[in-house]
Amino acid sequence: MDLDAITKYSALHAKPDGLVLQYGTAGFRTKAEHLDHVMFRMGLLAVLRSKQTKSTIGVMVTASHNPEEDNGVKLVDPLGEMLAPSWEEHATCLANAEEQDMPRVLMDISVKAAVNLQQDAFVVIGRDTRPSSEKLSQSVIDGVTVLEGQFHDYGLLTTPQLHYMVYCRNTSGQYGKATIEGYCQKLSKAFTELTKQAFCSGDEYRSLKVDCANGIGALKLREMEHYISQELSVQLLNDGTKGKLNHLCGADFVKSHQKPPQGMEMKPNERCCSFDGDADRIVYYYLDVDGHFHLIDGDKIATLISSFLKELLLEIGESLNIGVVQTAYANGSSTRYLEEVMKVPVYCTKTGVKHLHHKAQEFDIGVYFEANGHGTVLFSKAAEIRIKQLAKELEDKKRKAAKMLENVIDLFNQAAGDAISDMLVIEAILTLKGLTVQQWDALYMDLPNRQLKVKVADRQVISTTDAERQVVTPPGLQEAINDLVKKYKLSRAFVRPSGTEDIVRVYAEADSQENADSLAHAVSLAVFQLAGGVGEPPQPGKIHEGCWKIKPYYQLLGTSFPSS
Numbered sequence: 313m314d315l316d317a318i319t320k321y322s323a324l325h326a327k328p329d330g331l332v333l334q335y336g337t338a339g340f341r342t343k344a345e346h347l348d349h350v351m352f353r354m355g356l357l358a359v360l361r362s363k364q365t366k367s368t369i370g371v372m373v374t375a376s377h378n379p380e381e382d383n384g385v386k387l388v389d390p391l392g393e394m395l396a397p398s399w400e401e402h403a404t405c406l407a408n409a410e411e412q413d414m415p416r417v418l419m420d421i422s423v424k425a426a427v428n429l430q431q432d433a434f435v436v437i438g439r440d441t442r443p444s445s446e447k448l449s450q451s452v453i454d455g456v457t458v459l460e461g462q463f464h465d466y467g468l469l470t471t472p473q474l475h476y477m478v479y480c481r482n483t484s485g486q487y488g489k490a491t492i493e494g495y496c497q498k499l500s501k502a503f504t505e506l507t508k509q510a511f512c513s514g515d516e517y518r519s520l521k522v523d524c525a526n527g528i529g530a531l532k533l534r535e536m537e538h539y540i541s542q543e544l545s546v547q548l549l550n551d552g553t554k555g556k557l558n559h560l561c562g563a564d565f566v567k568s569h570q571k572p573p574q575g576m577e578m579k580p581n582e583r584c585c586s587f588d589g590d591a592d593r594i595v596y597y598y599l600d601v602d603g604h605f606h607l608i609d610g611d612k613i614a615t616l617i618s619s620f621l622k623e624l625l626l627e628i629g630e631s632l633n634i635g636v637v638q639t640a641y642a643n644g645s646s647t648r649y650l651e652e653v654m655k656v657p658v659y660c661t662k663t664g665v666k667h668l669h670h671k672a673q674e675f676d677i678g679v680y681f682e683a684n685g686h687g688t689v690l691f692s693k694a695a696e697i698r699i700k701q702l703a704k705e706l707e708d709k710k711r712k713a714a715k716m717l718e719n720v721i722d723l724f725n726q727a728a729g730d731a732i733s734d735m736l737v738i739e740a741i742l743t744l745k746g747l748t749v750q751q752w753d754a755l756y757m758d759l760p761n762r763q764l765k766v767k768v769a770d771r772q773v774i775s776t777t778d779a780e781r782q783v784v785t786p787p788g789l790q791e792a793i794n795d796l797v798k799k800y801k802l803s804r805a806f807v808r809p810s811g812t813e814d815i816v817r818v819y820a821e822a823d824s825q826e827n828a829d830s831l832a833h834a835v836s837l838a839v840f841q842l843a844g845g846v847g848e849p850p851q852p853g854k855i856h857e858g859c860w861k862i863k864p865y866y867q868l869l870g871t872s873f874p875s876s
């Protein structure tokens with residue numbers, strides 16, 4: 313390791329004094345102007361990780377759903393998964409080392425992690441469309457080259473596409489070709505094969521409006537469009553030609569405000585969806601004939617997908633175990649529907665797809681989705697081999713079902729939650745089942761809910777347990793939440809520090825929208841008072857938006873998956 317060269321180049325990417333950042337839910341995120349040194353150092357770290365794993369490592373420059381002014385960076389491990397937790401710690405140490413200490417910290421990491429410095433290293437880099445991303449990805453490249461790592465810069469990519477590229481490169485192309493054409497060909501082939509099987513191919517199922525959050529999703533969906541235009545016509549809105557990234561649009565906006573994005577003109581019952589800024593999340597929605605907005609979030613996506621997979625497994629007579637993984641944000645109705653109606657085991661993990669992904673790996677088929685629309689499905693190697701074998705051996709209807717499963721395996725991006733891939737899966741299922749968006753929505757009725765943000769001086773004063781459903785510190789906060797929850801029916805609330813924004817998130821659900829709003833507001837006030845709120849205390853505000861025509865509780869469990 314040429315420490316002199318590292319010191320010299322590091323000075324060109326100097327760390328602002330006193331700045332402390334943490335590798336959070338999805339890497340480092342903050343204002344773009346504070347990230348140059350982090351990018352350089354993550355280039356260095358990616359080389360060490362590549363040497364240690366003897367594999368290609370990915371570096372993605374994006375702040376996903378955050379505002380355009382922010383940016384971020386995360387490392388992608390060999391099988392396309394999120395960075396191992398012990399390396400997250402190394403990343404935090406390296407990013408926070410003061411300028412003069414940085415080379416020593418880098419050496420310490422290589423010793424601690426038993427990195428063979430003679431080993432070759434290869435790093436692939438991708439970035440989103442933020443104005444700051446190109447320069448910041450150049451800083452990553454500077455870090456890679458000063459440690460004499462080789463690299464390939466993919467330039468503009470969605471985050472899940474970068475995960476896919478890493479996975480392909482480390483499996484000698486068995487998972488697919490590590491190019492955009494390879495990605496589009498793999499997914500579109502599976503999509504075409506699947507939709508070919510549909511009995512119902514009326515126009516109703518063949519067009520979709522997509523809000524691309526003014527981000528990279530627009531560019532990459534345009535590339536995919538060329539491959540799928542025979543089966544699906546997509547109309548792209550918020551494609552980045554006019555608006556600002558994630559501003560009044562995108563999956564995070566739609567989910568948290570429970571209303572359509574700017575620029576989306578919706579006819580009644582028209583199926584629409586939104587991607588987030590780096591196209592790793594998707595939510596669906598529609599307006600009913602009375603003009604009410606209906607959101608179909610990650611929970612309902614997981615339900616649709618697991619129902620479909622369960623049906624196919626039943627058809628081929630295989631008892632592979634399916635598990636669904638959610639977080640505390642999952643709507644109570646979704647968990648009840650999955651467990652009590654569908655009889656599928658459901659598990660709750662901490663927020664962050666890295667946690668869900670890990671849990672989902674325990675099943676033959678692990679379906680994981682966060683309520684915010686971030687998720688995918690993982691098939692174990694054994695399940696994949698068995699399904700492929702059955703697709704050859706079985707006959708007639710059973711063979712058809714096994715073939716469908718085979719195509720579903722190819723259609724999912726198993727490296728990471730992927731808005732484009734998930735959209736194609738959902739469109740294929742709706743077409744195959746002959747389901748309208750309203751029928752899908754009617755699987756169960758969401759409990760009214762509200763998410764709010766509270767600004768505090770130091771969000772780390774809040775620590776949690778039980779998959780973030782209970783507060784441990786500061787003292788008294790959990791008791792205050794418990795007392796507030798008792799005042800409402802069918803209610804639940806929790807708070808947790810965000811790992812991507814400098815705020816505390818508050819979630820509440822209850823029997824009516826008014827009660828969910830009121831509970832969320834009361835919990836926000838408790839956070840403000842007990843966890844060091846800054847600025848104005850949270851105001852009740854205008855938060856009664858959206859459509860929640862809630863039915864009595866017993867009806868929430870009533871519907872079953874419509875069969876074709």
Ligand code: G16
Pocket residue numbers: 337338375376377378588592593663664665666682684686809810811812813817
């Ligand atoms: C990232 C993570 C998600 C997480 C979200 C919000 O999403 O990948 O798993 O749900 O941040 O996290 P937090 O509540 O900690 O801010 P994205 O789409 O921004 O990459």
